[in-house]
Amino acid sequence: MQLSSLLPALSWARTYNGKLLTQDVLAAVIVTIMLIPQSLAYAILAGLPPEMGLYASILPLVLYALFGSSSSLAVGPVAVVSLMTAVAISRVSENADISSIEAAIALAALSGLMLLAMAVLRLGFLANFLSHPVISGFITASGILIALSQLKHILGIEAGGHNLLQLGQSLLQHAPDLNAPTLAIGALSFMLLLGARRGLNPLLHKIGMPADRAAIWSRTGPVWAVLVTTLIVWGLNLDQRGVTTLGTVPAGLPDLVLPVVNTELWKQLAISALLISVVGFVESVSVAQTLGAKRRQRIEPDRELLGLGAANVGSAVSGGFPVTGGFSRSVVNFDAGAQTPAAGLFTAFGIGLATLALTPLLAKLPIATLAATIIVAVSTLIDVKTPFKILRYSRGDFAAMMATIVLTLAVGVEAGIVAGVSLSILLYLYRTSRPHTAVVGQIAGTEHFRNRLRHQVLLSDRVLSLRIDASLYFANARFLETCVFRHVAECHKLNDVILVCPAVNSIDSSALESLEAINQRLASAGVTLHLSEVKGPVMDALERTDFLNKLTGKVFLTQYQAVIALAPEDFDRLDH
């Protein structure tokens, strides 16, 4: 029982059978074919040797299959995390005597350990800080940066930079060095990729292929693009004419090595690793939950932390870079019929075979084709509808989104996400710092009390009833003080203030202090403070303090009882 909760693989392995095996193997074959070009491409996007993409697609998949909880999530290198990796490792390898490879391995190790620590310490809630507008804006802006960063490979020029300005300047500066054969290969790749994506599905559908199988075939564009362009480069010797190819990719499985613990390097990478962990985790969980729901399978975020943490540590010890669950591959895995995490094990086996046997065939694969694959893949990340939707719904959320997009593009991925998260929290605290309050009065002939601004109600000059429509905590505690004293300064005949609390779910220490201050200050002005309709848990908490002893007035169960006790002549007394 204990063991299977640590190792979820034990629960599905017990009921594994031939039918599940057939389905998982079929899905694994399809995902493997998709993953080979993607893993190479994302390694290049991260600024790393292509074989590291393959390494990041073997052991991580095995470990996720053992520790993760989703039966459909396809773990491996993904676009946004690869871009974040590129930024982090280029920063440390600029300053220090560290190669990009070492930095990438350290980043995967650190990110894996952080995810494991978050799993153990139940810190999965940290992912909640990434609000939807922030993550959506971040992914759109990252998509634009990724596409721009790959343009140099399509044009066959040198260029670099981590934000819009640097990339744009660098591309313009080197544009004259354009290599025509590379551009031709890039253009051909785009045609094959877009053709497969847009044209193949309806075509296969027309010749009578079932919809689900046609959908899978239409995702094989990258494979065709790789095959066709590699053959062309090989046949026409285009690598002699300036077309950059992968060249010699070392064959064989990666060695397992413990990453060197370099505290200085880890310190420099810590923030990047945290951001990568959280972004990767949020992405994975949302994909896993979307797919899990289709089969009524439950995804536990804390379990996913464990699976992704193990996968990243696995990536580090086998010479890879940070990995997470990717959206498009997971959908293919699901559609192709993957039934258990074993599909991931078989995919790892497939990539392992490819690493042993296929690498010589990759020598003539043009980088431009891989860049085109990336650009087409990330084009789906760029989301122009959501900003308008969010603008209509909430201006604050829109501001957080725009700050994320603008800062990601103008400064870089890390500044963008940090600004977005900070602004979301700031805006939330701002919004809740001025909660809705209403002076309420009695609706004649009833026990109901309503906002005096919206209803015809009975009021009293001597008793002020103020309803607070929010939980009280540090961000709105002082507002409450200001609000009460604004009303008190206005009514000079006032004897009693009643705070009407049916919507107050909790009161923290700051708010308690404010209530005490209000009580004391009202007393020094000769006004008595009462509470009414206090919720049970709030009352329990207040009873642990001496506030109720110090309170100059009473706590009334209902607002009606309060006003009848304090100013019976001003309100309607009902006979029961």
Next chain:
Amino acid sequence: MQLSSLLPALSWARTYNGKLLTQDVLAAVIVTIMLIPQSLAYAILAGLPPEMGLYASILPLVLYALFGSSSSLAVGPVAVVSLMTAVAISRVSENADISSIEAAIALAALSGLMLLAMAVLRLGFLANFLSHPVISGFITASGILIALSQLKHILGIEAGGHNLLQLGQSLLQHAPDLNAPTLAIGALSFMLLLGARRGLNPLLHKIGMPADRAAIWSRTGPVWAVLVTTLIVWGLNLDQRGVTTLGTVPAGLPDLVLPVVNTELWKQLAISALLISVVGFVESVSVAQTLGAKRRQRIEPDRELLGLGAANVGSAVSGGFPVTGGFSRSVVNFDAGAQTPAAGLFTAFGIGLATLALTPLLAKLPIATLAATIIVAVSTLIDVKTPFKILRYSRGDFAAMMATIVLTLAVGVEAGIVAGVSLSILLYLYRTSRPHTAVVGQIAGTEHFRNRLRHQVLLSDRVLSLRIDASLYFANARFLETCVFRHVAECHKLNDVILVCPAVNSIDSSALESLEAINQRLASAGVTLHLSEVKGPVMDALERTDFLNKLTGKVFLTQYQAVIALAPEDFDRLDH
């Protein structure tokens, strides 16, 4: 109308009369006598020449009287802000070619401009980030650091440092250099100060002085300590025997000079200036509100920002350092009968006179006396009861307080307050990230629905009713998804899910996205999503989106209507 809202002085000046004048002048005389030694002492605490304390007590008071809103707040140098100033200026004058004086003036200018900007941009809510446990812990820890930092003046040794460890080490190391006459003067000062504070009040009371006047006299200890010890040092020539005195304090009013705008220096001081502004603002407003309430006067936080901002800019242009409203002086001002901000004008006049005429008399004033004044003043800041009170009330708030105290003592004031604020926000987001939810069922024979865990209720296998007891926003949006799908994974006969929303005050974009995801994922699992008892403003917001079109189920006005429509056979149908 417009002008008097910018310059509140116009409103009280219009009705000013002889009686108010007499009361204000009397209060000003008393506050002036108190402020002379305090202003010198706090300048020394800030690591600045004593005359800067006097300068910070002239123009700032005039400007606060013109722009501030409190009739009792006594603005000037205060202990905690002076300590924060010491830390900030020692950091920049260590690294750069900047004198402490220039740095302190720049800090006052920056802090003043920030407060003015906060007033104009209505950013006063930033002060809400300082929760009560954080500010209370911070002030206690600062009090300890201040007292320790002054010990060297009592012992007549050299020592320094900005945290407990540095101060302790430095004091122990230099303890052998102890100067006996200095210690004697310090001890005498303590006796006079504590004697006046504890003994004078009952004594004067006994001889028949009215309580309020006795209270004021009992606060004049610092004046007596200064007079007595200065005379002793002068009479016994103790300055020849190692007792450090103020020495020559330049006479005359400060020159008005615009502070030099040194962007590099301002950049280095920006964070410190922000912390000083916010801490000073919170302190001032809480004092002003406490005193204002006693006369039913309204304090507007945004107006206080203006007053304090003007005061700090005034301090900068007249060679002072950051100022704010101090607690003890404001209480004296209030008790002595200050009726309008004019009392501040008269105090400024008094300090101006002192600066012109009294400085020669200060030459033999021993620093040990000023240090004793500070130690006695800050001893009231150290609050040992509040931590226990907060521990009983809330462990999370206690953790934030302890983090603030420990980090302030161990690292320094800035680290302490930043850690406290971050932890408060983190803990708040954590607490609200797991809101209370309950599966509700019908209480037989009624239209009431209650938690199935607490009441005997009617439930249905096919309809799940989930009540959410919180507003939905980014920090709890994903929790909601997880929560719904945990229940769905448990009930395999489920056809309908109803989210019961009477306690949902708002839904942000992230939560809306989660609701859309829940709706869509439930649909892919063959389950219909409904809402019931949605509040008006939330419904208005949802109607601006296409969520209600996409919703697979309906929005029901009441939960009773919902279950009767969806599973009439499982619930009690009531005839009306």
